[in-house]
Amino acid sequence: MVDQSIVGQHLESVGRATATANFALSKYWGKQTGGVQQPAVPSISVGIQGLTAEAEVRLNYGTNQEHEIRIAGNPANEKTCRRIETLLDAVFAHSGRKAQAIIRSDTRFPIAAGLASSAAGMAAVAGAAWIAAGLDPGDRSAIADCARLGSGSACRSVHDGYVAWEPTDDGSIIRQVASADHWPLELCLVRLDDRPKKVSSADGMLHCMETSPVWSSWVERAFLDAVEIEQAILDKDLEKLADLVEANCLLMHATTLTARPPIFYMQGRTLQVMETVTSLRRDGLPCFFTVDAGPNVKVFTAPGTAQTIKTALEDMAPIDVYAIGGGLTAEESSI
Structure with missing residues (x-):
């Protein structure tokens, strides 16, 4: 109490x-x-x-x-x-x-x-x-x-x-x-721009729903992606997860780019980081990207490999490394 x-x-x-x-x-x-x-x-x-x-x-x-x-x-x-x-x-x-x-x-x-x-x-x-x-x-x-x-x-x-x-x-x-312990992926957060975005996520998704010609394709694919991404997490299948997560991210941003008028959450440097991450994975480094409604890139890596990925990317922008986990911690407090 x-x-x-x-x-x-x-x-x-x-x-x-x-x-x-x-x-x-x-x-x-x-x-x-x-x-x-x-x-x-x-x-x-x-x-x-x-x-x-x-x-x-x-x-x-x-x-x-x-x-x-x-x-x-x-x-x-x-x-x-x-x-x-x-x-x-x-x-x-x-x-x-x-x-x-x-x-x-x-x-x-x-x-x-x-x-x-x-x-x-x-x-x-x-x-x-x-x-x-x-x-x-x-x-x-x-x-x-x-x-x-x-x-x-x-x-x-x-x-x-x-x-x-x-x-x-x-x-x-x-x-x-x-739980996070099931598969402790690591995160390299590539911080390209910390300024507030011009269009909020709430306003952006409503605009895309109303005007993007690819909206129905996004909705249909999103349901399939969620099922397959969950299974990839349970299977700890990084190769499959990488393919699904990147494709889901790009299709989401396709709705922003095809909206009328378009919304540009990503920047030129965002695309450069994304391209570099895919090249690193082709070279055998276990990593993949995702980008939300903003320019910064989240690069997830296999457990124990974040520092290697950071070294490969650190000439492009400041990078912070994080572990996954988190959640809510609530506590009682006296007056």
Whole structure:
């Protein structure tokens, strides 16, 4: 049970949580029509240790004051506030009582640069709010469902390791495919540009749904890719996984390039890194690329080979090496 105390005339409770970013091996790109942050296609991701967001949520009961939300020390923008308020309403529906929330969240890596900062941030907020509301921290499925309302892919940051998020007739389900220990791939993050992207992922996928002539092909293939990518993970088949993940990434970006007007998430240097990675693999180095809605390249490698891949790529851009894993860590907090 979360610690609670009387502050003035109000019951107050606090929760804290950390969550890691997750990078998609098969992409979440497209939302269900009329759904609230529900996916149109299945996706599979893996958590990344070291790309971490932190959140503290303080709940004040018995007051009608508005929520106070600050991100990295600054007041959250209107769009972020609306999403977090929707997330909080879902938490309050589980707890059966509402409160004013004072939220402080910080992300320990660049935001809005295609590095899944919103996923980590919203997962941390959801976990902290859940704990502050006195709810069971072991109910990861419910926490993930609340996190999804803040940022769709945040639901995947609640679980450790390889995670699937799949559309259903009445919404979606989130489940762990395998733990990080099952196949501890490594990541070389090639950081080409940390500036916020010009078109958000949410706006980009909606634009592509409405205008790209290859959208239906993307949706059809995405369902097949998710099944085959999951099996490649379970089989620890890097050659098969590399082929599937790169093709899935390129087809997703085909929807952005054929949208009207097109969206250019990738840069010229992005393509150069991608080409180099495929050349390295032809030369026998076990690695493959993927790129989300942004210019930076994620290069996954076989266990124990990240430093070799980093050496081969480090003349092109700064590179950070990470282990996979992560997930949500929520803790009770005293006043």
